Amino acid sequence: MPMLLNGADWATALVFVPLLAALACFLVPRAADWLGVLAALLILLATLGLVQDLLSDGPLRVAVGGWGAPLGIDLWADGLSAALLLMTALVGLGVSVYAPGYFAAHPQQQRWFWPLWLLLWTALNGLYLSADLFNLYVMLEVLGLSAAALTALSGSATGLNAAMRYLLVSLLGSAAYLLGVALLYHGYGTVDIALLGQRIEAGAVATTALLVMAAGLLLKTALLPFHFWLPPAHGSAPAPVSALLSALVIKASFYLLLRLWLDLFSGLGGLLAALLPELLGLLGAAAVLWGSVQALRQRRLKLLIAYSTVAQIGYLFLGFPLAGVQAEEVAWRAVLYLALAHGLAKAAMFLSAGNLLQFAGHDRIADLDRAVQRLPLTLTAFVLGGISIMGLPPSGGFVGKWLLLESAFTQGRWGFAIVVLLGGVLAAGYVFKVVGYAFTPTEIAQEGEAVPLRMQWSALLLAFGAILLGFSAPWLWPLLGVGDPFGLPIAEVGAAR
Amino acid sequence: MSSVLVFALAGLGLIGLGLYGLLVQRHLLRKVLAFNVISSGIFLLLAGLARRAPGAEPDPVPQAMVLTGIVVAVAATALALAMMLALRSATGRTRLEDHGDED
Numbered sequence: 001m002p003m004l005l006n007g008a009d010w011a012t013a014l015v016f017v018p019l020l021a022a023l024a025c026f027l028v029p030r031a032a033d034w035l036g037v038l039a040a041l042l043i044l045l046a047t048l049g050l051v052q053d054l055l056s057d058g059p060l061r062v063a064v065g066g067w068g069a070p071l072g073i074d075l076w077a078d079g080l081s082a083a084l085l086l087m088t089a090l091v092g093l094g095v096s097v098y099a100p101g102y103f104a105a106h107p108q109q110q111r112w113f114w115p116l117w118l119l120l121w122t123a124l125n126g127l128y129l130s131a132d133l134f135n136l137y138v139m140l141e142v143l144g145l146s147a148a149a150l151t152a153l154s155g156s157a158t159g160l161n162a163a164m165r166y167l168l169v170s171l172l173g174s175a176a177y178l179l180g181v182a183l184l185y186h187g188y189g190t191v192d193i194a195l196l197g198q199r200i201e202a203g204a205v206a207t208t209a210l211l212v213m214a215a216g217l218l219l220k221t222a223l224l225p226f227h228f229w230l231p232p233a234h235g236s237a238p239a240p241v242s243a244l245l246s247a248l249v250i251k252a253s254f255y256l257l258l259r260l261w262l263d264l265f266s267g268l269g270g271l272l273a274a275l276l277p278e279l280l281g282l283l284g285a286a287a288v289l290w291g292s293v294q295a296l297r298q299r300r301l302k303l304l305i306a307y308s309t310v311a312q313i314g315y316l317f318l319g320f321p322l323a324g325v326q327a328e329e330v331a332w333r334a335v336l337y338l339a340l341a342h343g344l345a346k347a348a349m350f351l352s353a354g355n356l357l358q359f360a361g362h363d364r365i366a367d368l369d370r371a372v373q374r375l376p377l378t379l380t381a382f383v384l385g386g387i388s389i390m391g392l393p394p395s396g397g398f399v400g401k402w403l404l405l406e407s408a409f410t411q412g413r414w415g416f417a418i419v420v421l422l423g424g425v426l427a428a429g430y431v432f433k434v435v436g437y438a439f440t441p442t443e444i445a446q447e448g449e450a451v452p453l454r455m456q457w458s459a460l461l462l463a464f465g466a467i468l469l470g471f472s473a474p475w476l477w478p479l480l481g482v483g484d485p486f487g488l489p490i491a492e493v494g495a496a497r
Numbered sequence: 498m499s500s501v502l503v504f505a506l507a508g509l510g511l512i513g514l515g516l517y518g519l520l521v522q523r524h525l526l527r528k529v530l531a532f533n534v535i536s537s538g539i540f541l542l543l544a545g546l547a548r549r550a551p552g553a554e555p556d557p558v559p560q561a562m563v564l565t566g567i568v569v570a571v572a573a574t575a576l577a578l579a580m581m582l583a584l585r586s587a588t589g590r591t592r593l594e595d596h597g598d599e600d
Contacts, residue, residue: 134562134565137566138565138569141569141572141573145572145573145576148576148580149576149580152580152583155583155587156587157584157587157588160580160583160584160587160588161584161588161593161594163580164525164577164580164581164584164593165593167573167576167577167580168519168528168532168577171532171573171577172516172519172532172535175532175535175536175539178539178543178566179512179539179542181562182539182542182543182546182559182562183542183546185543185546185547185558185559185562186542186546186547191558191562
């Protein structure tokens with residue numbers, strides 16, 4: 001059967017569908033619930049179409065409007081972008097199904113949620129598909145602005161305080177990134193990643209650009225010690241927003257950092273290229289331990305999950321020293337598995353927390369009062385998500401940690417291996433702390449509000465996704481290899497098509 | 498001193514000034530202004546450092562980038578100001594509370 005649409009159409013649809021849907025939801029708020037879910041289904045369809053195209057025809061480069069680089073703004077898709085697009089589509093669909101249930105109790109917030117969330121989705125898809133540093137900057141700003149506005153949605157004093165801080169941090173981060181873009185353009189006369197990859201050479205310009213861009217993106221990714229803004233923002237936002245921020249927004253700036261490192265800076269050599277991965281690895285290890293310990297100490301469920309995100313971000317950065325300068329592929333694949341698994345699992349956990357919050361009217365862990373009997377689906381979702389976060393088989397988190405350990409063992413990096421294992425043990429500690437209280441009755445029995453089934457099932461299905469990711473290797477593995485994102489520079493494979 | 502160097506130093510100076518303001522000033526309006534000073538510094542660098550062969554026409558690409566950047570900065574400033582007003586009407590404060598994560 002001839003395909004009606006080709007990869008270029010799917011890629012373009014991934015940017016335009018959420019953008020048009022955002023406008024439509026803004027104009028017709030009454031139909032927003034339906035429009036939003038419809039858009040989410042269309043985006044998932046387009047993502048699957050793009051994945052299918054990548055698997056059969058290899059990496060994709062689209063010259064939008066027929067204007068190629070260096071003048072035009074190209075779209076670029078390879079295995080790395082496709083995997084993150086797929087995770088975004090799945091989490092996005094789950095949250096979109098969940099949101100109408102949650103916002104039925106908060107109609108004021110529902111009015112603004114849909115346009116902002118779909119704009120956020122536009123920025124995410126655009127970011128994963130962009131091959132142009134300046135376009136990436138614009139996407140990064142759209143992402144940051146819509147994410148900060150979503151954080152403020154609750155309108156509470158805590159929420160506004162956290163959102164304001166988040167906005168300032170996010171603006172500073174993208175300003176630093178833009179400074180790097182300015183330096184690179186000054187040095188090499190282009191902002192197309194593929195062309196830059198060919199022209200860039202070691203020197204003061206490249207070093208400074210790497211430092212400012214890395215600093216800005218680390219601030220946005222909330223790697224320790226830049227994590228200070230994350231727990232209040234993720235902890236005080238409405239539950240579906242927390243899920244989006246933790247599962248998706250963090251990954252976008254991490255992806256950009258990874259992309260820049262792989263395609264531009266890792267081949268430069270020199271002292272900085274050798275030291276920076278080690279530094280990132282050390283910060284990542286510190287984040288794993290510190291974030292997990294903080295999570296154990298929290299008394300509120302959403303803050304516990306937020307600190308768990310701080311820890312899980314740390315894992316992503318262990319890939320830098322383990323992959324080393326010689327592009328050790330397994331470490332990067334491990335990191336990507338962890339990112340995907342964390343996206344699905346953390347979304348499920350935040351949505352579950354939203355259910356518990358709606359049920360009991362609070363999220364104090366000590367007062368969960370037999371939640372396990374009263375909201376069995378929700379608790380199942382939380383535990384399945386937790387299993388992936390701990391890294392128990394057969395979940396996606398297990399595959400990621402296993403590959404990371406394998407990479408650490410073959411290189412004799414015992415310190416990192418111990419951190420990976422210790423982080424898993426601590427994660428088990430904070431997940432079971434919640435589960436334990438969920439089994440325990442409190443002294444005064446508590447009344448609960450009904451929680452719509454769609455809210456319970458969307459959380460559960462996302463958690464199942466995190467577990468099923470562990471079985472997905474047969475088709476995810478080849479997808480990650482499309483375009484060889486972890487090996488050759490982008491330009492050499494881009495010419496193939 | 499070449500003109501490129503003058504632009505670069507002025508841009509870096511603005512960035513440094515803005516960064517200092519963003520970190521040190523407590524009032525949110527001053528923080529938002531400091532962010533704008535940083536942006537202006539970056540725009541100055543972008544436009545000033547653009548490659549120019551002697552006698553040739555100036556490179557239009559950085560100008561386009563600066564224009565886009567200004568649009569983004571205006572939007573960001575508007576959102577930040579709106580959020581600041583919302584924060585003030587909710588709490589009566591115009592500065593960030595340091596321990597916002599403990600209820």
